Amino acid sequence: MATTYDYPGDLIAAQQELTQMRADLTALHKRLPYSAEPTQAWQRPEGYWLTTSRAYPDSPGWTEQEQQEAAALRERVRDLTAAIVTHTFWNDVAGPERLNARSQLKHALAREDREGQEAA
Secondary structure: OOOOOOOOHHHHHHHHHHHHHHHHHHHHHHHOOOOOOOEOOEEEOOOOOOOOOEEEOOEOOOOHHHHHHHHHHHHHHHHHHHHHHOOHHHHHOOHHHHHHHHHHHHOHHHHHHHHHHHHO
């Protein structure tokens, strides 16, 4: 049976926010032009990267506001990652167990939701 961990609330909250910030950044990148800088249309030569060629349209680049939004999300992701990795909780988890504990933290909220639904 796998070890389960009693994560502190602030660590779980940080992981939850990190997951949301990453989703927000992914959604932002999907709606923005492929290039942050204005770029003329170009075509990737066949056999370069992949066996099929691909054409890219002109990119108007990102507006100042879009650049600031992306930078703010990246900064928040970086800060949350640092807060999670350096949290004092990890001082009590032996080296080889940390990988498993970190993986379980990423899924702790889903587990809590399932357990809450089963108890109801």
